[in-house]
Amino acid sequence: MFEFDIQYRDGQARVATFQTPHGQVRTPMFMPVGTQGTVKGLSPQELIEIGSQMILGNTYHLMLRPGEQLVAAHGGLPGFTAYPGPFLTDSGGFQVMSLGHMRKITEEGVTFKSHLDGSLVSLTPERSIAVQEALGADVIMAFDECPPYPAERDYIRRSLERTARWLERCYSVKTREDQALFAIVQGGIDPDLRQLSLDLTLPFQTPGFAIGGLAVGESKEEMYPAVAFTAKRLPEGKPRYLMGVGHPEDLVAGIALGIDMFDCVYPTRTGRFGYALTDDGRLNMNGSAPRTQLQPLDPECDCYACRHYSRAYLAHLIRAEEMLAPRMLSLHNLRYLHRLVERARTAIMQGAFQAWAQAWAQRYFRGAVPGWFRQALATGAQVEIQTH
Amino acid sequence: MFEFDIQYRDGQARVATFQTPHGQVRTPMFMPVGTQGTVKGLSPQELIEIGSQMILGNTYHLMLRPGEQLVAAHGGLPGFTAYPGPFLTDSGGFQVMSLGHMRKITEEGVTFKSHLDGSLVSLTPERSIAVQEALGADVIMAFDECPPYPAERDYIRRSLERTARWLERCYSVKTREDQALFAIVQGGIDPDLRQLSLDLTLPFQTPGFAIGGLAVGESKEEMYPAVAFTAKRLPEGKPRYLMGVGHPEDLVAGIALGIDMFDCVYPTRTGRFGYALTDDGRLNMNGSAPRTQLQPLDPECDCYACRHYSRAYLAHLIRAEEMLAPRMLSLHNLRYLHRLVERARTAIMQGAFQAWAQAWAQRYFRGAVPGWFRQALATGAQVEIQTH
Numbered sequence: 001m002f003e004f005d006i007q008y009r010d011g012q013a014r015v016a017t018f019q020t021p022h023g024q025v026r027t028p029m030f031m032p033v034g035t036q037g038t039v040k041g042l043s044p045q046e047l048i049e050i051g052s053q054m055i056l057g058n059t060y061h062l063m064l065r066p067g068e069q070l071v072a073a074h075g076g077l078p079g080f081t082a083y084p085g086p087f088l089t090d091s092g093g094f095q096v097m098s099l100g101h102m103r104k105i106t107e108e109g110v111t112f113k114s115h116l117d118g119s120l121v122s123l124t125p126e127r128s129i130a131v132q133e134a135l136g137a138d139v140i141m142a143f144d145e146c147p148p149y150p151a152e153r154d155y156i157r158r159s160l161e162r163t164a165r166w167l168e169r170c171y172s173v174k175t176r177e178d179q180a181l182f183a184i185v186q187g188g189i190d191p192d193l194r195q196l197s198l199d200l201t202l203p204f205q206t207p208g209f210a211i212g213g214l215a216v217g218e219s220k221e222e223m224y225p226a227v228a229f230t231a232k233r234l235p236e237g238k239p240r241y242l243m244g245v246g247h248p249e250d251l252v253a254g255i256a257l258g259i260d261m262f263d264c265v266y267p268t269r270t271g272r273f274g275y276a277l278t279d280d281g282r283l284n285m286n287g288s289a290p291r292t293q294l295q296p297l298d299p300e301c302d303c304y305a306c307r308h309y310s311r312a313y314l315a316h317l318i319r320a321e322e323m324l325a326p327r328m329l330s331l332h333n334l335r336y337l338h339r340l341v342e343r344a345r346t347a348i349m350q351g352a353f354q355a356w357a358q359a360w361a362q363r364y365f366r367g368a369v370p371g372w373f374r375q376a377l378a379t380g381a382q383v384e385i386q387t388h
Numbered sequence: 389m390f391e392f393d394i395q396y397r398d399g400q401a402r403v404a405t406f407q408t409p410h411g412q413v414r415t416p417m418f419m420p421v422g423t424q425g426t427v428k429g430l431s432p433q434e435l436i437e438i439g440s441q442m443i444l445g446n447t448y449h450l451m452l453r454p455g456e457q458l459v460a461a462h463g464g465l466p467g468f469t470a471y472p473g474p475f476l477t478d479s480g481g482f483q484v485m486s487l488g489h490m491r492k493i494t495e496e497g498v499t500f501k502s503h504l505d506g507s508l509v510s511l512t513p514e515r516s517i518a519v520q521e522a523l524g525a526d527v528i529m530a531f532d533e534c535p536p537y538p539a540e541r542d543y544i545r546r547s548l549e550r551t552a553r554w555l556e557r558c559y560s561v562k563t564r565e566d567q568a569l570f571a572i573v574q575g576g577i578d579p580d581l582r583q584l585s586l587d588l589t590l591p592f593q594t595p596g597f598a599i600g601g602l603a604v605g606e607s608k609e610e611m612y613p614a615v616a617f618t619a620k621r622l623p624e625g626k627p628r629y630l631m632g633v634g635h636p637e638d639l640v641a642g643i644a645l646g647i648d649m650f651d652c653v654y655p656t657r658t659g660r661f662g663y664a665l666t667d668d669g670r671l672n673m674n675g676s677a678p679r680t681q682l683q684p685l686d687p688e689c690d691c692y693a694c695r696h697y698s699r700a701y702l703a704h705l706i707r708a709e710e711m712l713a714p715r716m717l718s719l720h721n722l723r724y725l726h727r728l729v730e731r732a733r734t735a736i737m738q739g740a741f742q743a744w745a746q747a748w749a750q751r752y753f754r755g756a757v758p759g760w761f762r763q764a765l766a767t768g769a770q771v772e773i774q775t776h
Contacts, residue, residue: 036704036705036708036710037701037704037705037708038705038708038710038712040710040711040712041711041712041715042712043692043712043715043716044696045692065704065707065708066679066700066704066707070679070680070700070704073682073700074682074698074700074701080698080701081701082696082697082701291454291458292458294461294462304431304433308432308470309470310462310468312454312458312461312462313425313462313468313469313470316424316425316453316454316458317424317425317426319453319454320424320425320426320453322424322426322428322429323428323429323711323714323715324426324428324429324430324431326711327429327431327711327715328431
């Protein structure tokens with residue numbers, strides 16, 4: 001169980017299989033976000049058809065509504081949501097910080113007011129693990145604090161030290177053998193703090209490690225050196241998960257730096273707002289041009305929307321405020337990200353990742369490939385494999 | 389083309405096949421409404437899976453947005469919407485009356501202000517047919533006026549006479565051989581006026597006839613005698629379409645009286661409002677009871693929602709305002725109506741329609757079967773087939 005088997009390497013990038021109780025997944029992979037027990041607008045059947053593998057559920061949302069006991073009564077998230085494959089749940093920590101009101105952080109845990117009804121709720125490492133065990137995901141996350149950006153250096157240090165103590169508490173109360181607990185490395189964008197968090201976290205030898213505390217407001221120029229620094233110091237033989245990322249360019253840059261798992265609400269959210277992801281960048285379907293275009297959203301895509309609909313039809317649905325519009329754009333955008341990681345995997349397997357990523361970026365950025373992206377590719381190309 | 393072949397009879401009820409350019413349909417049938425070129429929330433693939441046959445499109449909505457020329461550029465509604473089966477378009481008359489502002493009705497046609505942008509639009513029999521030819525449905529409807537309820541007897545008479553003159557104009561400008569033009573019989577709930585409309589309409593020998601002007605506010609006790617009166621005077625060998633109807637009980641009563649085709653926004657609209665249709669009546673999924681029920685919406689249903697989800701999960705989606713809720717309830721409700729007509733067809737084929745309909749009604753109305761329903765069944769049981 002939870003065997004992570006690296007089959008191909010190309011620079012820091014790698015293709016692997018990850019075994020979970022609900023099936024094997026191939027990495028690198030993008031995980032659709034099912035915040036409230038549903039990937040917004042899509043059915044499990046559609047997720048399977050577009051190549052989704054692991055689905056993310058949010059502990060914070062599900063514990064507040066409908067409550068983890070109701071999910072447990074369905075046999076956990078697969079029974080509740082009817083998605084038969086593997087799940088990952090976050091610890092609730094990030095959402096408490098971003099959604100909870102009047103939160104109070106102590107050594108014990110976090111107390112906050114529910115964004116739903118204002119009731120006072122507390123979340124501790126022990127409670128987070130208990131909720132995640134009730135939800136029954138294959139991968140569960142250690143309870144952590146994700147400090148805001150910017151934050152004082154001293155605050156980040158105290159926070160990551162507390163997060164490490166919380167990790168120990170998570171580890172000690174965990175009871176289910178069929179769930180993999182991943183630790184989260186914090187430390188913001190400062191290499192010394194990242195190193196400190198690594199030093200406090202790696203000894204737990206959890207079956208996977210996440211990089212947290214990024215994509216919270218810092219620039220890409222600040223973020224990617226921190227990703228590179230952290231990723232290369234994580235165990236080679238275990239999955240690496242860059243939390244809350246990404247946009248298409250983040251997936252390609254992250255894969256270059258040896259990241260295996262990604263999640264983000266971006267594809268479904270931007271789809272609901274009328275934007276379609278393509279190799280030529282983001283297509284604004286709210287404008288007037290698509291209204292008369294008979295070609296599909298993306299002629300290179302094999303999703304249901306691209307196989308059946310013209311841009312003109314989808315633009316009509318958006319103007320008419322028809323539910324099928326956000327559904328189809330969400331479906332396409334998720335398929336785009338799944339196809340993107342599939343193409344990255346193929347390139348890695350062929351030892352051609354750098355060339356593929358550069359060609360992809362030339363087109364996506366319309367010739368103006370940003371420095372941070374070029375730097376991430378260059379760093380990823382250096383082969384200095386850590387062995388642990 | 390447009391052959392209507394009655395294969396089974398049971399009282400006034402009948403089972404038939406109706407041949408259209410986009411395929412053969414079996415009647416009685418319920419037609420989902422795709423007002424703006426989409427059955428709200430559902431994909432064509434789902435419509436096919438739940439047994440939809442003919443889809444209704446609204447001339448008024450589609451001519452205003454996106455405009456019939458854009459639909460024609462896609463090869464008509466099947467190309468535009470990706471539903472490969474037969475379509476029926478209404479004439480626009482009903483929607484002009486219900487949605488248009490400051491409408492003015494003359495012998496020439498109707499002038500009204502668009503509900504979208506207030507622009508002045510005119511719709512005439514000639515324009516309605518031209519738009520419907522561009523939309524390309526298999527069945528198109530004659531341009532008519534549907535008087536409100538209540539209306540003065542004199543007004544209804546003048547209106548239905550004008551509708552008959554409009555039918556002649558529709559008939560004379562129609563050019564496409566691959567579209568069947570159905571006439572609409574008006575006359576409100578007055579038998580004399582219904583007879584007058586029949587006398588003016590039947591001579592056109594159109595390939596099908598609709599009963600219009602009902603379900604506009606009159607009681608069921610007023611409506612069903614008018615359905616019975618009109619249906620039995622329509623040609624035996626042509627499809628009969630009861631426009632804008634129905635609820636489950638309307639389908640069963642209408643089938644008893646020899647109706648072959650129905651359409652209504654009810655199943656999708658009530659689904660979006662959180663109600664599920666079942667043999668035990670309408671289930672309110674907004675209440676607190678379903679929140680903890682692990683059984684499906686309807687254990688007798690074979691739709692995706694009933695095969696995969698608990699009531700508790702669907703109730704959670706409703707509370708969380710997740711898009712999957714209206715989608716799944718719409719899917720279930722349409723499947724319920726399709727299953728209902730399928731069961732009615734089977735009962736007719738077995739010569740057991742009356743017994744089946746009575747048993748269905750006992751359960752659906754919880755023992756309190758209303759008089760209008762019993763009367764409709766009794767009337768339908770009388771075999772006095774008209775031959776024309």
